[in-house]
Amino acid sequence: MGFEGIPSRAFAFYEGLSADNSRDYWHEHKEVYDSSVREPMLALLGELEDEFGEAKLFRPQRDTRFAKDKSPYKTYQGVTVGAGGTVGYYLQLEAGGLFLGAGFHAFDSAETTRYRAAVDDGHAGGALVKITDRLVKDGFELVGERVKTRPRGYPADHPRIELLRHRSLGAERRVPKSKVRGRKALTVVRDDWRLLRPLVDWLLEHVAKG
Template identity: 55%
Template sequence: MSAPAAFSGFPPAALAFYAELEDQNSRDWWLAHKDVYDRDVREPMLALLDGLEDEFGEAKLFRPNRDVRFSADKSPYKTHQGALVGSGTVLGYYVQLSADGLRAGGGFRAVSPAQTARFRAAVDAPSSGLELEAVLETLRGKDFELMGEQVRTAPRGYAVDHPRIAVLRHKELMVSRDLGAPAWLSTRRALTVVRDTWRAVRPLTDWLEEHVGAETVAPRR
């Protein structure tokens, strides 16, 4: 397989592709427009990831098909293209392209109760917990949004008035920044923006690597 061409931006046709897919999410429509997906979405995304690999590592490009086995929504295709660089496919740096433009961030998605337990123990501990609190405060100041599944009240074993209860409620933790669809999206500058975004997230992913660790998702049967 030949190496991706040098990244030169995401063309406007990529966003238009997803805007139309949101209204025409069917196998017939996808097959009729697959050449647009390959040329304007997949190939530029692979080129972007190739340009970031030396610093961040090899990426996993997520498949465009949705897993509809347990979903009431049976639309067959995702309305965005996502990719992740990291450990075990659940801890690291994330980027996605949709009709709304580009979004990037990082963190961890919990795949076991043990992983969540390690995360909460580190949040609870004074030294590591205060370190994470400072990291998250910095990221909030850079327009990152905190995300991830969480419980409504205090998790079992932790007081409701814990000084870091808002973070302890999380079962998993990601941060994400909406980069939108500015003019530079169709230029090489998009790679620089994603690189800078991932660099800003690195203190969080470093903390998570040290205190939580990744676990590999079991393969589908």
């Protein structure tokens, strides 16, 4: 069955869960989650798989073992599409609409080292500047862990010092639910991931390689 849209009940479900994050609420509305969140998201991802790769739908339960916040459920449905290693696309369905982006999260210092070496390089770093400038112009926000001043070994007046400050890098934005009615959600995700593809390709070339 193809993707027919995200039902309004999906957004209402997360509005309710944000207000009452309890097991009672969850079990009373489990059918809504299954039919209005999980199944439509799987159908959406199925239509994107040939172009972007296999997706992973995250479990709705939170891992509260080491968290101060013991609320049992995530107030969004998360998805990731791994393009290679720690590089990939991501998507969330939440009460207000969709949240999507792409980038890499460094799980070891070697990835950050490779990233910064590429940013420091005039050709590769210049290409990343063009990519990120384009994404910001298109309405994305650059995100990621960063050092507060400058990374060790790089001058403070480096022409790409802001990008060098990143330990990891992503670009993301939120799309309100009013703009993702019906099959528009598929168009929005596909178009935005296509805009993000140059960033993903750059990261695959310069960061994901081992």
